[in-house]
Each structure stands twice: as C-alpha cells, then as structure tokens.
Amino acid sequence: MNLLKVAIAGSTGYLGEELIRLLIRHPGIELVCVTSRGNAGQRLEEVFPKFQGHKYSTLKFAASEPGQIVLSGAQVAFLALPHGAAAPFARALLEAGVRVIDLSADFRIKDAAVYREFYGQEHPAPELLRESVYGIPELYRAQLRKAQLVASAGCYPTSVILPLHPLLEERLIDPASIVVASMSGVSGAGRNVTAEYLYVECNEKARPYAVPKHRHLAEIEQELSVAAGERVMINFTPHLIPVTRGILSTIYAMPRAGVAPEAITEALEEAYGEEVFIRLQGEKGTVELKNLTYSNFLDIAWRHDPRTGRVILMSAEDNLVKGGSGQAVQNLNVMCGWAEPTAL
C-alpha cells in the first residue's frame, strides 16, 4: 500500500503531541516530518519520553519552516501553530501543492473584519479565507473531500455548534434565546508557561474567564448564523475546571412558538443518527467526561423543561480529540476517502 506522507508543524504543543499519538496507529500514513521551534534536531523520544518504543520514536524534529515540510515530501500537513503563525505556513504549503489541515483559528473566520475584531490583528492571508473549509465533518463532509485547506474546528465551538446546528437549521429554536456555559480542562490553554496555569493555581479551583466575549464566540456565531439563515448572537461563558482533558457545554434555548418537544429529538436524530462519532444520549441520558476522554466521540443529551419552556442541551467531548487533533485526523480521513474512524 502506498502510504500518504504527512507532516506536523508545531509538534510540541498539546495538539501536536496528540496528533502524534493518533497518527502512530494510522495505517494509511507515514509521518515524514515534525517541526518545532524549540526542539529542532532532537528526536521525538527525547522530547516526549512517552513515545519511546513507538513507531517514529527516533524521528528528528526539523526547524519550524514551511520549506522543511516541502522538502520532506509531505502531501498533507497539519498545522498545530499559534494563531497568526499558521497563515504564512499555509500559504507557502498550498503553493507547493501540500494540502493543509490547520488547527489554529487562522482560517475559521470567513470575514476578515470579524477576525480583526476578535483577534486584534489584520488577517494574515485574507485571500485564502474563501478557499478554506470549516473542519467539522458532520457539517461539511462534501466540501472536505476535495478541500486543499481545512480550518479544523476549535474545541468549544465543536461542542456548541453541533448540538445547536440542526435546531437552528430546522427553525425550532429562537436564535436570540441561546445561552451557553462551558467547562474546559486545562490542556485547552495549550502548553502555556504562565503562572495562571501552574498546578497549584489550577488545582482545587474553578473560574469563569473571557466574559462576555471569548475569541471562540466568533466562529460559534458564524456557524450558527449559517445554520439559522440569519445573524445569531449568543452568550457564551467558558470556565476552567481542574481536569486535564475534556469540554462540557450546557446550552439553553427557547423553542419557537408551537414547536413540540419531540421536534427537538427528531431533528437531532435526523441530523446525527447515522454519525459514527456523535452519540445521542436522548432525553433521559446524560453526558460526562469520563465516558469519552481519549476518544473522538461527542455525546449529546437534552431535556425539555415544561416549567420554563426551555430546552437544555448538554454536550461533552475530549478537547484534544473531537475538539482538536482527533477531529483533524477525521478531517484527513474524509479528505482521503478513508473510513472516518481510522486511527480514532
């Protein structure tokens, strides 16, 4: 079998590390290049002792340059780089004919003005925004098949967009009524060496942050607006909780007048009943992190509250897998026509 040559740029953050963990067991690919700003020249097993004894353990980190990836012969490159740093990589790689799966936010926001509003800088490659495909296979599977540039979706957005999408598309809920409270594990902050992410600071603590305008709101509202066919603005409050992995989102919305509770269930089952990575837990089920960490599943449960009339949607995922590197690999599988669960 002819293996697809794959590269990872920015391999030493948590998303890069998780990509390596997943790709080690992918039968269709060969990892030919991993890049790192800080660890170029070192072997994978030196930087990550956990990969000792695994395939690729002696692969050496290349310098963090697009040219290194092109030289390696990679046909697809994952970019696990900081926001702003990914765009120039993507441009250079696309010009060299390398397909790109970007895990940063650089190509998720279709509107450069919205990017500027939320990220505080000019978009570094606005000409590519039209070309990029938002990387949630359950929503954009057809476009992903031939995409050259995939903007793999973020962790919070995946957990919020997927439960709401069919309800907005079917006009079952009032877009102005949406309120979301999410909780994320600390790996969501990346390997970010600042005092606030020290063990002693995070342990035994929970806190809301970035209220009321977290950056991920931009892509959440963009995709919800596409679904609703109108401009959607919501409240979204992220909270940091002391777990390593996982995102839990609790979502409130008011059904439109005349919508029966069963319509919610039907819309979700219609949309996701056949999806391999979305597990519908129904109106009596629940979601919890332990059921899906280290897996690519997104679980969704829901309730109708007859007292207030609201519907409550609850979703859970592993932020590093379905909310990050697992979804990126799922995108790869779609792009290559492979079975979606491959390596997942």
Add this chain to the structure above:
Amino acid sequence: MNLLKVAIAGSTGYLGEELIRLLIRHPGIELVCVTSRGNAGQRLEEVFPKFQGHKYSTLKFAASEPGQIVLSGAQVAFLALPHGAAAPFARALLEAGVRVIDLSADFRIKDAAVYREFYGQEHPAPELLRESVYGIPELYRAQLRKAQLVASAGCYPTSVILPLHPLLEERLIDPASIVVASMSGVSGAGRNVTAEYLYVECNEKARPYAVPKHRHLAEIEQELSVAAGERVMINFTPHLIPVTRGILSTIYAMPRAGVAPEAITEALEEAYGEEVFIRLQGEKGTVELKNLTYSNFLDIAWRHDPRTGRVILMSAEDNLVKGGSGQAVQNLNVMCGWAEPTAL
C-alpha cells in the same frame, strides 16, 4: 464570660465536621454535645484524627436522639441531619426550649405542597414552617435575631439567591429570563458512600445532573419570588466538578427595558456594600474558588454584554462554609447578638 452551650446533631457528615472545625475557635460557646448514629461512645479524635490536639478532642459522641441534646444542657443545637430526619429533632428541641439552627432542607420551604413536590414526601412538621426563618443573614438579619428555628440556607441557593435578590427587588431584570449554571465540589454530595462518589469515578470528570429540576430549585425560586414580588421560575443546572470544596454559579438575566447597566452595579453596591461576607468584585473583577475556600466569603462579579443585552452574574463560595456550616455559625452570631465574623 458565660459561654453559650451548643450541641451538634449529626456530627459526622461533612457539614457536622466543618461545624466542629469552626466552633473550636468560637470564644462565645462551649460545645457540650455531639451526636452520631454510627459513632456513639467514641471520642471526637477517634472518629476525626484531624481533631487530635484540639479543644474537645476527647468529647464523646452521644446517641443521635433529641433527648441527649436536652440532657447536655445545650441552649442552641445545630442539626446536620439528612432531610426528613431533622424535623422531629427540631420539634422536640424547640419544645424543650432549645433554639435550633437546621442545616437540612426541612424548614426552608415555606409551602408544604412545594416540599412534597420536590422532596417526594409529606412534610414531617408543617406546623413549624411558619415559625422558621430562612437563614441568610444578609436577607433576614432582623428576623434571625429572635428566631427560635432557623432554616440555614443551602449551598447552591446561597450562591444564586444573593446575586439576584437586589436585582429582582429593584425590578431591574426580567424574572422569566433567568438561567443559571452552577458547579459544585464533591463534598456537596455529603459523606455519601455510593459508587458514583468514589475517587476514580469523580476524578478527571465533570457532569451535569438533576436536570432540569434539582431539589434546591424549590428554595431558590421561593426566595427569588419573595424578592420579585411575583412567581419566579428559572432554569438551574448543577454540575459536579472534581474539587473537594466550592460552588461557582454563572447567572444570565435580561434587564428590563430601559434599565441602564449602571443600575445593576448600583443595586448590588446598595444591597451589599456594607456586608462583611459579600465581596463585590465589580464589572471588571472575577470570581474563583481559590480566593475563598475555607472562608465565609461570597464573591460576586458581573458583566453587561452590549451585544445581547444580557447581564452575567458570577458568584463563588465555599459550599461547606458560606454555603453550609459557616453560614450556620453566622446565623448563630446574629441570633446571639455577637459580631458576625466571630469564629469565621
């Protein structure tokens, strides 16, 4: 100085244990009786090695009967008993002239029908419901001073009622718009020996539960309705997170038409600016568990979101202190005319 004689019924749960920790340093009281169903006859330090070397370490647990408390000469009794078990204790103690501070839910719900709806049983002492005072000093200080029976408020309710109370009282927000997501540490479940509270089950996990109708909703809505002067129904979703202590509540509400954002700030400052245990963190501040575990503080921060128009209130407390035993001791201090921070 003449010390007040104090008893604790149900001293081996987490709230009982925390009461002991606080009362050890209370200069105005003498702990004369602690009762326990399972540990009668044992010394305090045998059951709780952490209390070795402290005052009262050799005090022996009495059997869990009101008569034991009356015999001890106690003038005030804290009841840290399960729901349903507290009411008969309270009745017997009140008849014997002992003032009662009940930490269970038995006397929090003024309406026996609501108690039945939420607790699934007939109220065990409905005749006492009128007499009891809901135990949040910031709201019922005057009534508490001469109360014979105090229904010390619950953990979630304290964190939800206090931020919303002045906004409803001042008619600043729409009661129908209130949505709450709360997170609690595992001690909130009590010393409950069931599989779901095992370390391995709770560690690295978060989950919503009791959706959409947690029992604490009854007392939350009761007190919010009093404040609003109308029947208030809200959505409240509790989540279990892997910390030992602490509750965090994130609350959404829509201001009434024409209410300026500053009015929210003014109402909170007016209501709580002089309170010793409520720390207003303002429109730029934040709340987090680490700042107040082991203390009796409730922190409140808030934001106005100009995009959606909603106000977001965030509150935090230690569920065993301001959300439990600390508030009970604060109630005691009010009842006795002592400085509220005594022992806190």
Add this chain to the structure above:
Amino acid sequence: MNLLKVAIAGSTGYLGEELIRLLIRHPGIELVCVTSRGNAGQRLEEVFPKFQGHKYSTLKFAASEPGQIVLSGAQVAFLALPHGAAAPFARALLEAGVRVIDLSADFRIKDAAVYREFYGQEHPAPELLRESVYGIPELYRAQLRKAQLVASAGCYPTSVILPLHPLLEERLIDPASIVVASMSGVSGAGRNVTAEYLYVECNEKARPYAVPKHRHLAEIEQELSVAAGERVMINFTPHLIPVTRGILSTIYAMPRAGVAPEAITEALEEAYGEEVFIRLQGEKGTVELKNLTYSNFLDIAWRHDPRTGRVILMSAEDNLVKGGSGQAVQNLNVMCGWAEPTAL
C-alpha cells in the same frame, strides 16, 4: 482468520473494564462472554456508557457462573474476580478444557501455607498451585506458551520484581538490604465502595497503608527468592496517592562487596534490552507516570549513590495495564503465539 473465543468473568471491576477496552482492538479474538454478579442481563453499553459505539457494545452480561462461560464456547477465560472467588471458577473451567488467565491472587502463591498466612484462609484449590504459571512474560515466557492456568502477576509485584530480578539472579545485591516504597493510584483498590475511597477522602491526600505486611509481599518475596536462590525478605511500604492510574516504586539495595556500579547497568540491559515492554531509562533517566499511563510499558531508571554505596532503582507502570489487564493480554498473546504487542 479463525478468531479465538474469549470470556471475561467479573467484567465490571476496573480490571474487567480495562480488559474490555484492550480486547476491543484485539484482531485475534472474539469476545463471546462477559459475566457479572450485579449486572447480568444488561448490555455492555448500559453498564459502561463509554463503550457505546464500540464493538461488543450490545453484548449482554451473563450470570457469574463458570457454566455460562463454558456454554459460550470460550477457549480462554480471563478471571477478574475477587481473591478466593477465582479458584472455583478456574477449577471448573480447566476441567471443561478452557485455558484460564486469572488476575486474582489465587494462584500466584505456590505455597498454600504462605497463602494462608497472607490471605487468612485456606487455599481453595491447592491441587492447582503446581500447575499454574506466574504471569510475567519477561520471566516465564517459555512456560506461559503452553500454560493452561496463568496467575497473571499483581500490580505492585510487577513493579518491584522486574527491576530486582536480574540483580538477584546475578548475585549483585545483598537480599537482606532491600527496602521498597511504592505509590499507587486509587484504581488499585478496585471498584470498592467504602468511605475511604470516596473522592473527598482521597483527594489532596497521601498515606502509607498495610505496614509492614501488605498481601502482595507474599508474591514479591516468592519471586525474588526464586531469583536469588535463597529466602528473601524485604520491607515494602505501599502508599495511596491521588491519581487514578499508575504505580511508582522506589527500591533501595546494597550491592554485594566488590560489585562495580556498571554491573548493575549491564545486568539490567542483558535481561531486558530486547524486551518490547520494558524501557530502560538508565542511570541518568527518570520514570514518571505520565509517560506510560494507558500503555503496557514498565519503565526502569537507576542510580548508584557513591556516598552510601546503595543502588536506587525506580520503576513505573500503569497498574491497570502492565500491572493488570495489559499484562494479562500480553500473557494471552504469549499463550497463543501472537506478537506480544497485539492490542497493547
């Protein structure tokens, strides 16, 4: 390919759950029977929501009887049952021609008198003790190939026996000088619903226990004595630490007179240099749980202290994998002539 039919008795403890996780991805087997005392009749995915969407998710638990396993046509059975309960299962299954891999302690102790001393009861099937093979492939690979009854080694013993075995076999260290301090995650206690394993009791806590005579001492000393060719008695202190998975052992021993430090390194490299699941980290390397949780690796690092003359060995493993279910699957692979890393 003809799949081997496999059963698991006692599938709802942590070791049984982990066996299912590993066997799901084993290409050589078909899981035909899982038994449970408490959940017979329920589907796998009902008891373990995490297995929804996986192979075998609708397999139903059978009653916990050997006959159920025989009926299922299983050719190999894993026993993840409590000590004492496994032996009668093993006897019945062996008589029916089913090969048995027992994860309990029932067949690890070769001497029924030692079993009685450490487990406080008569051995339930002493006639099978001679037949059983101690299940550490790195030490008993040849015997395991044709074993009918494997006593898969325990978690602490694996982490202590493997580092010391070659040093004792080569007579490099004084057997009387061995002292061990081990730390284990809470899953080592099993799904044991008692107050001491509640989240609130274990979180933020560490403690030694079973000092000086933990049950695992029996099998540790048995295997060290075999290696040394003389009776070995050691000190072994287990500690409980607040992690879900993992065992760390720090081992002290005094080299015999005239033994050069390099001899330690040589003996370890000679013994394990070719082993796929033992990663020698050397005299400068270290061991830590994060590098190997969820994997079947055992890591070993060591130091010679010129000041005191002692050698310090440090080992780490996942107690549920190399210290439990992973090693059991490795034993299966050896018994069936499959590549040892299959499914691991």
Add this chain to the structure above:
Amino acid sequence: MNLLKVAIAGSTGYLGEELIRLLIRHPGIELVCVTSRGNAGQRLEEVFPKFQGHKYSTLKFAASEPGQIVLSGAQVAFLALPHGAAAPFARALLEAGVRVIDLSADFRIKDAAVYREFYGQEHPAPELLRESVYGIPELYRAQLRKAQLVASAGCYPTSVILPLHPLLEERLIDPASIVVASMSGVSGAGRNVTAEYLYVECNEKARPYAVPKHRHLAEIEQELSVAAGERVMINFTPHLIPVTRGILSTIYAMPRAGVAPEAITEALEEAYGEEVFIRLQGEKGTVELKNLTYSNFLDIAWRHDPRTGRVILMSAEDNLVKGGSGQAVQNLNVMCGWAEPTAL
C-alpha cells in the same frame, strides 16, 4: 498591648503568602511591611484577592530592599526569599537591630563547604553561620529564645529529622541503615513558573527527582549527625505527587543489636510526649495528609517489622505550615516568649 512590628520580605511566593495568612490572626504583632520584587506599589488585596476583606488588605508592597524594612520600624523580619538572596538581607537587617527569621536555606548549613557542595556557590555571609540557630523549636527551643538570626527549617528536613532525632540521640538505630522516601505536594516547588510545574504536567503524575542528592540532604544529615554524635549519611528520595500541600516521609532504619522494639516507642514518647505540635500516632496509628493540612502539626507513626528487624517511621506535615511558614511563626512565638500555638 504593645504590638511587635513585623515585616515579610518576599511576600508573593507561597511561603510569603502563607505567612500573611497566619499573621493576620496573630494578636501580638502588627504587620508593617511586605516587600516584593514584582509587585511593589500594589495593595495586598490586588495581588492576592483572597485577602480582600482581611486585616492588612490595603497594605502596599514595598520594594524588595532591606532599607524598606528598616524604615518601616519592623522589629522582626521574615525572609521568604530565594536561596542566596536572603543572606545579604539578613546581614543588613541584623546590623540595623532587626531580628531575622529566614525561611531560605542560607543559614541552615553550618559548614560553608557543605553549602558550596550542595548549593554550588560560595556562601554569601559565612560570618553569620555561627550565630544562626536552626529553627525547629522542638530541638532548639532554648537557643531560639534569644536568637537574633533563625534559620527556619525546611519542609523535607522537618519531616525526616524529627522522627529520627531521638532514636539517634539514644543510640537506638544504626545510622548507616537509614533510608527515606518522601512525597511532597507541588507547592513545595514554590511559585516557579516553568513547564514542569504546569497543571497538565503535574496532574495524574508522580515522579522521583533529585536522586540521589537533593539539596535538603545537607541539612538533614547535619542535624542527624548532631543527634548521633557521629557523621551520618543516608539515602533520601523525594517524590512529587499531585496535591497542593503536604509532605509524607517513610523512613526505614535498623535498630542496633539488642534494642527492643519498645525502646523506640519510649524514646519518641520521651522526646515528644509533651510537644503541642507533634502528635504521636503510635505503633498502630497512621499518618495521612488530610489530618493536618492547614495546621502546624507533625504526625508520627511507627512499626517494628519482626520479619526483617527494621523499624519503619512514617511522618506527615503541611509543607507550607510545619514545614514552612507555620514553623517560622512558631519560632517567632518562642523568640518572643509567647505561647507557641499563638496564631497556629
């Protein structure tokens, strides 16, 4: 009452923060100066929101210079500064007549050559070494009463020296046989912003480190040698475990020939039976972090193992209290003739 004026240099590390927490409730002192390199000019409550609403919350951090402390009129200064930085402060303060309680290692090692060996630099103030008193009140109470310079003992050393001291002093154990395994919470590393102390790196992990020659070995061996009346060298292995606070030490030693097990018990009871902060748990008791975090207790339990002849000592303390700031306050109380439990 005339309050003693007290200063803290280096108030923003974990030991400084803990000193503030304890001194807030000390009735004999007035905190007149806190210094900080990074936060000079800010109020205490700005840097530590947890101190909002407490005494001293509006005290401003002064620049980190001895002159600031002298100017403040402080009569006693705690130094919670990094090793090497404390010595020049101490010299300047002593010259100005300020008594000094140093929490760094600068004055713990009496021999400047040993300091150089373990800390890799020349001692910054060797002339003061003779004057300093090692700050464990249970061992040096008389000298502490009039000390001008106290080298408050370190966290690991306190947990190791106290259990062994009476046994060595009474010549009950063989000094060459001592082996120690200790576990520490992450706050022991200080507010050290490096990748290895990030939440995600420490959570669910345990690891040994600094094997075989941790810096604290120098002061441990110094004090054990004083007790034994001969040069003592031991093995000491620290481990990092995922808790915020606490140190647990498990200590092995071989009794000298002819020493009866009861002699161990007698020596410990003789030495510490009257000590208010040492709780002897005896030959059947145990030690665990939960019993003493946030308190100044050191718990000691022990066992004699008739199989190997060794004695096993187990000790536990809060590394920030008895192993740090609590012990420093206890030293203050001794220096001032106050009751030792004051503020503790």
